[in-house]
Amino acid sequence: xQTIVMDGNLQMAEALAAFNASTLAATAALPKALDKxxxxxxxQKIIADRDIVQLAYINALHKxxxxxxxxxxxxxxxxxxxxxxIEKKSKKLTSAADALSLLADAARLASALALAFx
Amino acid sequence: xxxxVEQPNRCSRSAIVKLPLYVLVLFxxxxxxxLNIESARTLAEEGRNVAAAGSSQIFVSDMEFRNAREAxxxxxxxxxxxxxxxxxxxxKSIMLELSKRKTVFTNxxxxxxxxxxxxxxxxxxxxxxxxxxxxxxxxxxxxxxxxAPFLSNESVTKAGAIAHAAxxxxxxxxxxxSSVLIRERLHRLLKLLENPLVRQQLVxxxxxxxxxxxxxxQMLMSHGVxxxxxxxxxxxxxxxxxxxxxxxxxxxxxxxLSNGLEQxxxxxxxxxxxAIDKGYDATCKAIRELIxxxxxxxxxxxxxxxxxxxxxxxxxxxxxxxxx
Numbered sequence: 001x002q003t004i005v006m007d008g009n010l011q012m013a014e015a016l017a018a019f020n021a022s023t024l025a026a027t028a029a030l031p032k033a034l035d036k037x038x039x040x041x042x043x044q045k046i047i048a049d050r051d052i053v054q055l056a057y058i059n060a061l062h063k064x065x066x067x068x069x070x071x072x073x074x075x076x077x078x079x080x081x082x083x084x085x086i087e088k089k090s091k092k093l094t095s096a097a098d099a100l101s102l103l104a105d106a107a108r109l110a111s112a113l114a115l116a117f118x
Numbered sequence: 119x120x121x122x123v124e125q126p127n128r129c130s131r132s133a134i135v136k137l138p139l140y141v142l143v144l145f146x147x148x149x150x151x152x153l154n155i156e157s158a159r160t161l162a163e164e165g166r167n168v169a170a171a172g173s174s175q176i177f178v179s180d181m182e183f184r185n186a187r188e189a190x191x192x193x194x195x196x197x198x199x200x201x202x203x204x205x206x207x208x209x210k211s212i213m214l215e216l217s218k219r220k221t222v223f224t225n226x227x228x229x230x231x232x233x234x235x236x237x238x239x240x241x242x243x244x245x246x247x248x249x250x251x252x253x254x255x256x257x258x259x260x261x262x263x264x265x266a267p268f269l270s271n272e273s274v275t276k277a278g279a280i281a282h283a284a285x286x287x288x289x290x291x292x293x294x295x296s297s298v299l300i301r302e303r304l305h306r307l308l309k310l311l312e313n314p315l316v317r318q319q320l321v322x323x324x325x326x327x328x329x330x331x332x333x334x335x336q337m338l339m340s341h342g343v344x345x346x347x348x349x350x351x352x353x354x355x356x357x358x359x360x361x362x363x364x365x366x367x368x369x370x371x372x373x374x375l376s377n378g379l380e381q382x383x384x385x386x387x388x389x390x391x392x393a394i395d396k397g398y399d400a401t402c403k404a405i406r407e408l409i410x411x412x413x414x415x416x417x418x419x420x421x422x423x424x425x426x427x428x429x430x431x432x433x434x435x436x437x438x439x440x441x442x
Contacts, residue, residue: 024391047193054205065212
């Protein structure tokens, strides 16, 4: 109980879960409820009531996203940085092999040139 | 006498010449820990699979979103109410915000693609060939100048092998460092996904939209405008039977039949909502398994991918259930 009160995230999570449970129940009940209506006015009242619950949920969700957005952005950034770092390592390996290969080519060229002067 | 005097000198000179070679070999042996490059490649592949499966499990697809918005519009028009602009605006804004989070999984997949490239890098083999070619080129040069070859064939081959070993050790070291980098980030991603608020945000949003679609499916079914034949076919499949050609008409005219099938649809939709929860847990489990594989790789232990493959299979089976 203490953790629910102390931890802001958990409190918000619980509230969101409660809002969602209400809106799921309201939307699930909608087909039967609309079916039982005899006038359009009754239908409009039912859908308006359901919208109040739905808006409460999406409003809460919308607000709560601001709390966790930066955390995702940071991880996305870190993953991209790690990818760059690993790519750099891979290129280092490749360039070391390339450099030596170039040296072998140069020696081969030197040998061919030397032949011309023999 | 001379030879006796010279013998120890030759020995000590030879020992001095060989010393750096021994040091090098010792260094290489130390550097060449038991990290298995093939395991790193397999891990990279599994990592990409987890990123793809996890992303589709956690986030709402464009089609799911579009259908849910249209369901919202339908429900209001059906009841004779105005188009719910405020709700639709919120939906759009939330979807936009959540789509940004998908980048995490896209970046994770790219990271594993690069890790795979590093693990598949053929620099050690290429450097061996380059060293051998260099030795041959030097000897050709010596032959051209009518001199004796500088290097014996044996020493050229040995030099190539040493270069290969040195490059392999360097590559393994880089794979090890990269694995640590990825593992640390996976830990943080897992911690974030296990955050109760993050979990509720992603799971409830997906459930909410699924419920919208389910409600409209139920309404359409109750009016008899949806053909229940595929559902009948599934129900009769155990007995090797399929829906009669005029089944749709019969259902429409028979309240008990249409009520029964409507309840099956409601039940199925409820199970789908539960599957969203399970899918989220399965994604976290798959990431946990990936972390474990990284630890195995870094310790030089054999990487056992069975558990992560099972987690991916679980994710795929939940996705199939949701797409039915």
